[in-house]
Amino acid sequence: MTDHLQPTVEERIAQIQLNAYANLGYSPMEISAYFKSVRERIESFADKRPNYLSQNFSTPSGDNPIERDLKARFHSIPTMPFQEPFIHSWLTDVWHYHRVRVYKNEAPAVSNLVLGTAPTGGFNALAIHDQSKNGILIEDGLLYFCRQFCSLISRLLYRQNKGRMEFVNVGDELDAQISANHSIIESLIDTTVDYLVDGFLVPPNPHPLDQDDKDSEVVGGDLMFNGLMTFVIEHELHHLLARPEGKHLLSNVKESFEDLWKIFEKDVIPQVSSTVEKEEVRQIFEDHQEEIYGDYRAVKMVLAQARIDRSIWPTLDGPMVFFHVTELFRWVLLVTTDPERLKLEAQLDGVWLSIAAILHDESHPYPLVRRAGVLEFFKRVDEPFYGILLERDERFIQVFNTIRQSLLRRVKDGAMPKQVSAKWRGSQKALVST
Numbered sequence: 001m002t003d004h005l006q007p008t009v010e011e012r013i014a015q016i017q018l019n020a021y022a023n024l025g026y027s028p029m030e031i032s033a034y035f036k037s038v039r040e041r042i043e044s045f046a047d048k049r050p051n052y053l054s055q056n057f058s059t060p061s062g063d064n065p066i067e068r069d070l071k072a073r074f075h076s077i078p079t080m081p082f083q084e085p086f087i088h089s090w091l092t093d094v095w096h097y098h099r100v101r102v103y104k105n106e107a108p109a110v111s112n113l114v115l116g117t118a119p120t121g122g123f124n125a126l127a128i129h130d131q132s133k134n135g136i137l138i139e140d141g142l143l144y145f146c147r148q149f150c151s152l153i154s155r156l157l158y159r160q161n162k163g164r165m166e167f168v169n170v171g172d173e174l175d176a177q178i179s180a181n182h183s184i185i186e187s188l189i190d191t192t193v194d195y196l197v198d199g200f201l202v203p204p205n206p207h208p209l210d211q212d213d214k215d216s217e218v219v220g221g222d223l224m225f226n227g228l229m230t231f232v233i234e235h236e237l238h239h240l241l242a243r244p245e246g247k248h249l250l251s252n253v254k255e256s257f258e259d260l261w262k263i264f265e266k267d268v269i270p271q272v273s274s275t276v277e278k279e280e281v282r283q284i285f286e287d288h289q290e291e292i293y294g295d296y297r298a299v300k301m302v303l304a305q306a307r308i309d310r311s312i313w314p315t316l317d318g319p320m321v322f323f324h325v326t327e328l329f330r331w332v333l334l335v336t337t338d339p340e341r342l343k344l345e346a347q348l349d350g351v352w353l354s355i356a357a358i359l360h361d362e363s364h365p366y367p368l369v370r371r372a373g374v375l376e377f378f379k380r381v382d383e384p385f386y387g388i389l390l391e392r393d394e395r396f397i398q399v400f401n402t403i404r405q406s407l408l409r410r411v412k413d414g415a416m417p418k419q420v421s422a423k424w425r426g427s428q429k430a431l432v433s434t
């Protein structure tokens with residue numbers, strides 16, 4: 001039974017969207033004007049690139065096709081008044097395409113899902129649970145940013161050889177590829193800094209290697225991005241599937257917490273001035289464990305999709321690049337807004353990173369810890385894919401180390417921005433509870 005006095009999931013999403021835009025100083029009329037400008041930009045792009053998405057794009061036997069006419073995306077108007085129509089239509093298509101292939105028996109959390117975007121200023125998405133339908137709200141610039149990032153980094157990680165896609169191996173081969181294409185490293189940094197400063201990237205951000213070109217090299221980047229997007233949605237779905245009971249209970253969480261609490265008693269509590277309540281720490285620790293479990297489940301779903309598509313390696317690159325890019329973005333944000341905290345964190349590793357995230361009441365464990373947690377899960381239960389994930393990860397470690405070196409040079413040269421978009425300064429929790 002639905003209580004008619006309760007807002008629907010669409011109404012709740014609309015309220016968060018309105019709050020998020022209001023935080024950036026947008027009135028409802030200005031939101032409409034912004035959507036109109038997106039529409040004009042995409043129409044002019046579609047006129048200039050009539051063959052965009054016309055080739056090399058397969059859909060499964062006619063059902064749930066992904067709309068390839070960009071202008072047509074504005075014909076379907078979302079039921080939420082503050083939802084940008086273009087990305088909503090695209091997200092909905094891509095999600096249906098994924099779910100009909102991957103899910104056999106759908107739980108209601110899977111079939112009754114409303115997807116939305118808003119300038120939430122959290123480098124992630126939010127799960128919104130409701131009795132009849134569920135919602136997932138994604139930070140509005142995240143997908144454009146990640147698409148651009150995957151597209152660029154794929155040109156370091158893959159290459160074309162006689163029309164076939166090949167992988168660039170970790171070590172000397174990848175080093176040589178990076179040296180020969182160092183401008184890509186700088187473009188990756190520029191893309192990250194632009195997102196930090198502007199809060200969005202202009203959609204759909206095409207580049208010369210997009211799909212309407214015959215010698216497209218971007219296929220690896222597209223598969224990687226699909227894997228990343230599936231990962232983001234499936235991670236939130238993990239939270240929704242746990243409702244209404246709450247969390248998925250992991251048998252070892254109780255014991256691991258007691259071990260962690262011993263460290264708190266011995267080494268943390270004597271060092272901090274504020275009181276530390278055991279039950280509060282337990283709550284955050286359990287939430288963080290649930291996040292890592294959600295990451296593991298999401299990677300498994302990406303793997304299911306990759307096996308259907310016969311593209312395991314590049315698709316699994318999607319979630320792995322997500323962890324690295326989340327870490328990178330956090331780093332760039334802190335360099336600009338809180339360099340002291342960054343210096344402190346740089347001295348931490350292992351369990352101390354988990355403790356620092358708990359003490360800061362972070363919604364998620366730090367990306368490094370999430371990545372290590374997922375690898376640990378796979379190591380314990382899914383040995384064959386553990387090796388593949390580790391290989392994916394090693395290549396990213398190599399590329400991101402180079403990115404960090406270049407970034408450090410920019411920091412030293414005083415070439416980093418002084419201001420970031422207002423969206424990164426707000427709190428996501430405040431948007432939901434206002």
Ligand SMILES: [Zn+2]
Pocket residue numbers: 235236239291294
């Ligand atoms: Zn989560």
